[in-house]
Amino acid sequence: MPSSNPSAAALSVSHLSVAFQQQTVLQDLSLSVGSGDIVCLLGPSGCGKTTALKAIAGLQETQTGQIQILGKTVADGRFNLPTQQRHIGFIFQDYALFPHLSVADNIGYGLRAQSKTAQQARIREMLALVELEDYAKRYPHELSGGQQQRIALARALAPNPELLLMDEPFSNIDSQVKRRMMTELRTLIKRSGVTAIFVTHAKDEAFVFADKTAVMMNGQIQQYGTPAEVFSTPASYEVARFMEAGNLCPQADIARLFDSTVSPAAPKQQGYALFQRHRIMVEAADNGIATLESIQFNGRGYLLEVGLEGLPDNNWQIEVDQLPACQSGDKVRLSYQGEPILF
Template identity: 40%
Template sequence: MPRNEPPTTEPATESTDDHEEQTAAVLELDGVTKEFGPEAAVEDLSLSVDEGELLTFLGPSGCGKTTTLRLIAGLTEPTSGTITIAGETVAGDGHFVAPEDRDVGLVFQNFALFPHLDVAENIAFGIDSWAKADREDRVDELLELVGLEDHREKMPSQLSGGQQQRVALARSLAPQPDVLLLDEPFSNLDIRLRVEMREEVRRILKEAGVTAISVTHDQEEALSISDRVAIINDGHLEQVGKPETVFENPESKFVASFLGRASFLTGRVRGDIVETTLDTLSTDQINGPLSAYDGARIDVLVRPDDLEATPIDESMADGHIVHRQYNGPNFVYRVELNDGGVVRCLHNHVKTFEHGQPVAVDIVADHPLAWYPVD
């Protein structure tokens, strides 16, 4: 995987989070398909990743994201399509480069540290052919980068989970790979440490200037660490973009449903308004032009923070509270509407409703709402 040669340049100390400013594609997938018998785990997937970018594959279990990672690493050969890394075709057109000959690093879920080697020896493992002075300089540089200068002689069993992850990351970065792959990198950490390490891993990757691909099914993780997120469903790339773009403007109902607690209000377009089961919305409150859908039914995406419930007399209620989830700072209430639909409302923890309580539900979103045609 990683190349086994000494460094020729210092790693970048600054990089940008703005995808538009990145110009050099380090990784390109063009029409990549992987079939297992009659089933396609990945189908016609095309994507490019820029230098220094952190992109995360996000999707449900079995959607094809891990298979895509294995295709990039060379652990699996595509049925069709091409994969290019740093300008070299590593798969496709009758050509296949073995994993050990690709300039790719891989961080495993379980970190896979060598228990009989200390921290410094683990980091140096992939660069054992380097000159001793170059190898020692590189280890020192990476120990400083991951903040483990005082732990170089410790064994993996003496480290916390977060420290082990830093060692695994440093070891993968040591040979200066063109692309670093992270397979569910936080899944073995407890929740508190997971949040802390997200920020730390992003800092390390950005300071190293490495191009990285991460795989996860954790939406919060993907949205919080990534420059871009690629949503995969059933082997297909549904949408790729900045985290705020895919969350606020999902291009399909699948993406909308997968990211956050999505609910849909059916409405009908009437000129410059949309009549929904709750409120009448002006087209200014809807994301994108609706002129071509005059008279048509659409589904409007609403999330808990877009809605507000208010106690009201039974005769005027839009629905009833059927469940509440306490999250510390807030409650998320599930409301069953009179028409049978279900929505969720987010409220401060000091505002409480009882099970079965009749409520009015208002749309209070301060941003344009995404919508989808009703089939």
């Protein structure tokens, strides 16, 4: 096998396929991750994201394709390098700290081949990184959830991994403190310089925590880019729907719902259009074909429930920045600033 190449991508996955009992779980999956990036594998349950993470970790054999870490091939369908030889760190969903070991001993668990002096120096370094220097002698049950997460990170980083893998790292955290903890953990990972891949089904985690997001569906990556790119310019109807990027309607219905200037010259009868919420204008109009059903303040602006005649899904939820000059029960006219995204 080739030796590690520091100038190569931190992780390169090429045409990867995985099947269980003749059922394809991953199909022709390719991904390239730059050094120091935090990348999210995002998608609904059953899309293959956890299988992809396990394949990268060496916990799942692959049928075809290649996985390289810093230019070193660790799987190619013919061989599968053992996990312990891949130089990766792993943070499990439940952190998996050893309850009978102190914080210091948990962090030092992967350093047992080093001298005691080297181990103690590295443990002190990791405790300083996660800002828990005074907790070395405590046990996991004496820590808060956030502190346990930090110790799990310290333990994963202690052996200097080339890649950090995280499986649903925020799923067990109360929503009220999750955003703060995501920000703190992201800062710590960036400070360490390690490249990280994490799996989640929660879009807000991708927005806050990731540099780039790979949206997965049916065992394939549908779109790869920054969270802002994926949300603002989804590549397909399926991505737009999953990301909740705006209001989707059949292209054939655009002309009778909106001003004719936003209607495509040749609408596709089977195609869809995405109208981003912040660009929709809602105005009271006696001849409007829509009815404003409700208005709700959401902290950023206003959510409008609009009933539209003749559509399979009668109600749209439209987000606007300012309260429109109309009220529930009014007939309204919809217009759009710019052009919708067509699929």
